[in-house]
Amino acid sequence: xxxxxxxxxxxxxxxxxxxxxxxxxxxxxxxxxxxxxxxxxxxxxxxxxxxxxxxxxxxxxxxxxxxxxxxxxxxxxxxxxxxxxxxxxxxxxxxxxxxxxxxxxxxxxxxxxxxxxxxxxxxxxxxxxxxxxxxxxxxxxxxxxxxxxxxxxxxxxxxxxxxxxxxxxxxxxxxxxxxxxxxxxxxxxxxxxxxxxxxxxxxxxxxxxxxxxxxxxxxxxxxxxxxxxxxxxxxxxxxxxxxxxxxxxxxxxxxxxxxxxxxxxxxxxxxxxxxxxxxxxxxxxxxxxxxxxxxxxxxxxxxxxxxxxxxxxxxxxxxxxxxxxxxxxxxxxxxxxxxxxxxxxxxxxxxxxxxxxxxxxxxxxxxxxxxxxxxxxxxxxxxxxxxxxxxxxxxxxxxxxxxxxxxxxxxxxxxxxxxxxxxxxxxxxxxxxxxxxxxxxxxxxxxxxxxxxxxxxxxxx
Ligand SMILES: Cc1ncc(COP(=O)(O)O)c(C=O)c1O
Ligand SMILES: N[C@@H](CCCC[NH3+])C(=O)O
Numbered sequence: 001x002x003x004x005x006x007x008x009x010x011x012x013x014x015x016x017x018x019x020x021x022x023x024x025x026x027x028x029x030x031x032x033x034x035x036x037x038x039x040x041x042x043x044x045x046x047x048x049x050x051x052x053x054x055x056x057x058x059x060x061x062x063x064x065x066x067x068x069x070x071x072x073x074x075x076x077x078x079x080x081x082x083x084x085x086x087x088x089x090x091x092x093x094x095x096x097x098x099x100x101x102x103x104x105x106x107x108x109x110x111x112x113x114x115x116x117x118x119x120x121x122x123x124x125x126x127x128x129x130x131x132x133x134x135x136x137x138x139x140x141x142x143x144x145x146x147x148x149x150x151x152x153x154x155x156x157x158x159x160x161x162x163x164x165x166x167x168x169x170x171x172x173x174x175x176x177x178x179x180x181x182x183x184x185x186x187x188x189x190x191x192x193x194x195x196x197x198x199x200x201x202x203x204x205x206x207x208x209x210x211x212x213x214x215x216x217x218x219x220x221x222x223x224x225x226x227x228x229x230x231x232x233x234x235x236x237x238x239x240x241x242x243x244x245x246x247x248x249x250x251x252x253x254x255x256x257x258x259x260x261x262x263x264x265x266x267x268x269x270x271x272x273x274x275x276x277x278x279x280x281x282x283x284x285x286x287x288x289x290x291x292x293x294x295x296x297x298x299x300x301x302x303x304x305x306x307x308x309x310x311x312x313x314x315x316x317x318x319x320x321x322x323x324x325x326x327x328x329x330x331x332x333x334x335x336x337x338x339x340x341x342x343x344x345x346x347x348x349x350x351x352x353x354x355x356x357x358x359x360x361x362x363x364x365x366x367x368x369x370x371x372x373x374x375x376x377x378x379x380x381x382x383x384x385x386x387x388x389x390x391x392x393x394x395x396x397x398x399x400x401x402x403x404x405x406x407x408x409x410x411x412x413x414x415x416x417x418x419x420x421x422x423x424x425x426x427x428x429x430x431x432x433x434x435x436x437x438x439x440x441x442x443x444x445x446x447x448x449x450x451x452x453x454x455x456x457x458x459x460x461x
Contacts, residue, residue: 063332068101098122214232
């Protein structure tokens with residue numbers, strides 16, 4: 001018996017979506033905020049992206065696959081660049097990085113934030129101009145810092161006294177004078193999952209504002225005069241909807257800016273307020289537009305600067321998720337459908353926590369739709385799960401899918417551009433899916449599917 005027949009729609013469903021999602025028509029509908037802009041249904045009912053149907057894409061490239069809407073990605077880059085025209089927009093590569101995306105980001109005029117030697121290597125291999133790269137990380141090694149210096153990256157965001165010491169030593173050795181920002185822990189409790197909040201006092205990132213470490217870091221850099229202190233940096237966390245956190249962060253960090261000016265007579269010319277702007281994963285999420293964000297952030301920075309009689313610094317931001325997240329969906333094939341005693345129906349797909357760890361890690365919510373066809377059957381409450389040997393291997397916790405979903409059907413999960421491929425693993429020796437970019441009726445593989453040979457290639461025992 002299907003879960004919906006048993007009348008076993010769960011209590012927690014109240015939190016899951018508006019009632020309108022329960023009719024067959026609505027289950028087949030595409031809620032615009034969840035899908036890349038070129039996605040629609042063909043007359044035959046299949047999803048299409050960039051003018052290519054997902055049934056053709058599945059036949060050509062297999063499943064699971066991350067499908068990237070190139071026009072959508074470019075439009076999101078442009079929206080941020082236009083909204084923050086007076087600022088520098090650094091695309092946060094940790095959200096998703098590969099050479100093709102780096103080139104798109106460059107063509108659309110953005111800067112790039114990397115946070116490891118590996119990300120730096122991909123950026124340089126793609127030919128991204130090093131002077132437009134910012135280098136992050138709470139534990140950069142001496143060799144990573146040396147490579148960044150050798151490459152001539154535009155700025156390094158320093159995160160600890162040990163890093164300042166390492167960088168100072170390298171600068172003396174090389175005679176270079178790298179530009180640095182000091183990452184400040186502003187003491188804001190961002191409204192997001194605790195694992196992706198980064199500005200409350202008790203965590204590993206940055207120099208504490210309240211404890212005085214942030215001021216001491218600035219003072220040390222200015223005293224030693226080997227590094228060029230360009231400004232302050234704050235990143236309060238990720239998947240944030242409530243912009244008041246950014247306002248508090250801006251206020252506190254500008255107070256520090258004024259303190260540095262008063263104590264040392266130096267007005268720092270740059271200010272970075274990080275990324276973290278939330279996107280829609282379900283119909284309940286209502287993200288701000290880049291235009292709204294820019295207005296609010298500019299307003300608070302301007303008014304705080306005025307209050308403290310500070311010159312307006314050159315502002316920068318570092319969005320990752322808000323640029324690439326909504327531009328991608330994952331296409332899976334259904335392998336089994338299992339009704340569990342009227343409790344719920346489990347729809348198993350051919351990927352799972354190895355291509356999207358976010359549900360298991362952060363209890364994240366996602367949506368799904370039947371992708372190869374529409375259906376008039378009544379919707380049922382389904383849990384979309386993966387093929388891994390963990391009961392926490394959940395892709396979508398609760399979703400209404402047509403009750404006739406069956407093996408061989410395709411299911412699409414939107415909003416998987418950020419922190420899915422970039423956090424993917426080979427758990428259970430499942431090869432990682434490809435990333436296929438689609439535009440104007442043509443598809444190209446930009447990251448190929450991993451093979452079993454790839455997995456064996458590292459196994460040299
Ligand atoms: C320092 C820094 N900047 C930018 C980002 C990008 O965040 P998001 O992808 O949420 O915009 C992160 C990740 O949270 C980060 O740690
Ligand atoms: N990986 C997190 C975001 C944190 C990014 C790095 N500070 C996520 O999937 O939401």
